[in-house]
Amino acid sequence: MNNIWVKSILPLVLISSCVSLFFCDNIVKAISMFFVATFLQIITYNIYRQILQYFALKYENERLSELSKQGVEVVCPCARGMKHLIPIQLDADNSYTCLDCNKNVNVKLEVNTYLETVPIDTDQKISELIKKLK
Numbered sequence: 001m002n003n004i005w006v007k008s009i010l011p012l013v014l015i016s017s018c019v020s021l022f023f024c025d026n027i028v029k030a031i032s033m034f035f036v037a038t039f040l041q042i043i044t045y046n047i048y049r050q051i052l053q054y055f056a057l058k059y060e061n062e063r064l065s066e067l068s069k070q071g072v073e074v075v076c077p078c079a080r081g082m083k084h085l086i087p088i089q090l091d092a093d094n095s096y097t098c099l100d101c102n103k104n105v106n107v108k109l110e111v112n113t114y115l116e117t118v119p120i121d122t123d124q125k126i127s128e129l130i131k132k133l134k
């Protein structure tokens with residue numbers, strides 16, 4: 001509660017007061033300028049916050065996109081078995097700290113090879129069988 005007063009409301013009131021001081025010859029004008037300055041600060045802050053959220057979301061999406069290209073989902077070997085999405089580097093040792101058990105976990109990479117398979121075209125095989133039967 002105390003933090004929000006120092007960070008947000010106190011500067012808002014101070015800036016609005018400074019703006020209203022320019023119109024101190026007329027109290028009605030000063031009070032109205034105080035509220036106009038307060039309103040403009042709130043609008044400006046909300047626009048600024050929306051722009052920051054837009055760029056934060058954009059960079060977070062780019063980060064997750066890049067991480068999905070070079071990241072892998074692993075399960076911590078501890079008893080809790082928490083899943084982590086960690087970045088993988090092929091030219092370095094990979095490790096991470098489990099967020100659940102707070103232990104460092106090394107990652108061992110294994111590469112396997114498999115023969116590429118071609119799906120069987122069943123329609124063509126059936127038509128060939130029918131031709132052979134005739």
Ligand SMILES: [Zn+2]
Nearest residue numbers: 076078098101
């Ligand atoms: Zn763990």
